[in-house]
Amino acid sequence: MELNSSVTEFILFGLTQDVLKEKIVFVIFLFLYLATLLANLFIVMTIRYSQMLGGPMYFFLFYLSFTDACYSTTTAPRLIIDAVSKKKVISYNECMTQIFAGHFFGCMETLVLILMSFDRYVAICKPLRYTTIMSQGVCGALLNLAWVGSCIHSLVQVFLVLKLPFCGPNVIDHYLCDIQPVLKLACMDTYVINLLIVFNSGVICMVSFMILIISYILILCSLSNKSAEGRKKALSTCTSHIIVVILFFVPCIFIYTRPPITFPVDKMAALFYTIGTPLLNPLIYTLRNADLKNAVRKLWCNQL
Numbered sequence: 001m002e003l004n005s006s007v008t009e010f011i012l013f014g015l016t017q018d019v020l021k022e023k024i025v026f027v028i029f030l031f032l033y034l035a036t037l038l039a040n041l042f043i044v045m046t047i048r049y050s051q052m053l054g055g056p057m058y059f060f061l062f063y064l065s066f067t068d069a070c071y072s073t074t075t076a077p078r079l080i081i082d083a084v085s086k087k088k089v090i091s092y093n094e095c096m097t098q099i100f101a102g103h104f105f106g107c108m109e110t111l112v113l114i115l116m117s118f119d120r121y122v123a124i125c126k127p128l129r130y131t132t133i134m135s136q137g138v139c140g141a142l143l144n145l146a147w148v149g150s151c152i153h154s155l156v157q158v159f160l161v162l163k164l165p166f167c168g169p170n171v172i173d174h175y176l177c178d179i180q181p182v183l184k185l186a187c188m189d190t191y192v193i194n195l196l197i198v199f200n201s202g203v204i205c206m207v208s209f210m211i212l213i214i215s216y217i218l219i220l221c222s223l224s225n226k227s228a229e230g231r232k233k234a235l236s237t238c239t240s241h242i243i244v245v246i247l248f249f250v251p252c253i254f255i256y257t258r259p260p261i262t263f264p265v266d267k268m269a270a271l272f273y274t275i276g277t278p279l280l281n282p283l284i285y286t287l288r289n290a291d292l293k294n295a296v297r298k299l300w301c302n303q304l
Contacts, residue, residue, distance in 0.1 A: 007166035010095050010185075012088040013173045015079070015267060026083035032279055033076035039282035040069040043292075050295040056134040057123070058292075060116045061285060063143060067112060068278035071105035074098060075274045079175045092166075095177035096158055102178065103201070104154040106252070106273070110208045111146035113245060115139075117215040120238060125222045156200055160193050173262065176270070180255065180262055194259065202257035209249040216242055240284045248277045 015025055043065040047053045078098070082088040090098070122133050157179060164186040174181040179197050183190045216238055223231045251269040286292055 007092060007170045007185075009089050009091045009170065010177065010182075011171045012078070012082055012090055012175060012177075013171060014082050014088055014175050022083045026080055029076060029083070029275065030080050032275060033072060033080060036072045036076070036275070036279040037069055039286075040065040040072075040278065043282045043286065044069070046292070046296055046299055050299045052291065052295040052298065056119045056139050057116065059139050060112055060119060060143070061292075064109065064112045064116065065282060067105050067108045068281050071102070071109060072275055072278040074101040074105060075176045079275075082175065090177060095172075095182070096161065098177040099161060099179065099182070100154045100158045102176065102274070103157045104150050107150040107153045107204065108146060109248065109277075110204065111149055112143075113241075113248070114208055114211055115142050115146065116241060117212050117245075120241065121215050121219055124219050153200060153204065157197065160196055160200075164188065164190065164193065174270070175267060176274070178270070180266070184262060198257060202253070205249060205252045205256055209245070209253060212245045212249070216245075236290070240289065243284055244277065244281055247280060248273050 014022070016022060044062055047058050047062040047065075075098070078090070119134055123130050126133065161179065161182060164183070165188055166185055167187045169185055172181045172185065179201070183194060183197075219238055220235075223235070251272040254269050255266060286296070
C-alpha cells in the first residue's frame with residue numbers, strides 16, 4: 001500500500017502529552033468506548049429479537065447502531081492504547097486503513113440518517129402510501145446503495161492520500177489518522193488534493209445536512225393537519241433525529257469544509273462525531289422513543 005513514500009510509520013501526538021492527563025484520558029475513554037459498544041449492541045439485539053420493532057424506521061436504526069459501534073471502534077481503541085503507551089506509533093498501512101474505515105462508517109452514518117429522515121417524511125406526510133413506498137425491498141435496496149456509496153467515498157479518500165509523498169516529519173498532531181492532519185506532512189503542494197477532498201467530504205457533509213434540515217422542516221410544517229396525539233408522537237421522533245443530526249454534522253462541516261488549516265479545537269470537534277455521537281445516539285433514541293422503551297421492557301425485563 002505504500003506508494004510514493006519513504007515514511008513507513010507515523011507518530012500520533014494524541015490528545016495530550018501530560019502523563020497524568022493521559023491516565024485520565026485512558027480511564028474516561030475506556031469507559032465511554034465500552035458504554036458505546038454496549039448501548040449500540042443492546043439496541044441491535046433489541047431490534048433483532050423484538051417482534052414489536054419491525055418497521056422501516058427500526059430497520060434503519062438497527063444499521064445506525066451497528067455503524068456507530070463500528071465507527072467508534074475505528075478510533076477509540078487506538079486512542080485508549082496510545083494513552084498508556086510511551087511511543088504512539090502507527091504504521092503507514094494502519095494509518096491508511098484507519099482513514100478508509102473512518103470515512104466508510106462516517107459516510108454510512110450520514111446516509112443512514114438521510115434514509116431515516118426520508119422514512120419519517122413518508123410516514124408523516126404520505127401515511128396512506130407509506131407501506132408501498134417503504135416496502136422491505138425498497139429499504140433493502142436503499143441500504144445497499146448506502147453501503148456502495150460509502151465504499152466509493154472512502155476509496156476516493158484513500159486514493160488521494162496514497163498519491164502523496166511523505167519524506168520528512170512523521171508526527172501527526174492528532175489522536176487519529178485523518179485527511180487534514182496527514183496532508184500537513186506531505187512534501188508537496190496539496191492545494192489541488194485538498195480541493196478534491198473538500199469536494200468529496202465537505203460537499204457530502206453540507207448537502208446531507210441541508211437535505212436533512214429541509215426534510216424535517218417539511219415534516220414539521222405538515223403536523224398542523226395531524227391530531228394532538230399524532231403531533232406529539234411525530235415531534236418526539238423528529239426531535240431526537242434533529243439532535244443527532246446537529247451533533248454529528250456541525251463538527252463534520254467545521255472539519256471538512258475549509259482550507260488545509262488545523263486548529264487546536266479540531267481534536268475536540270473530532271471527538272464529537274467519532275466518540276460522542278456514537279454514544280449519544282442509542283441514549284437519544286431509547287429515551288425519546290416510547291415504542292423502543294416498551295420493546296426493551298417486554299423483551300429484556302421479562303427474561304430477568
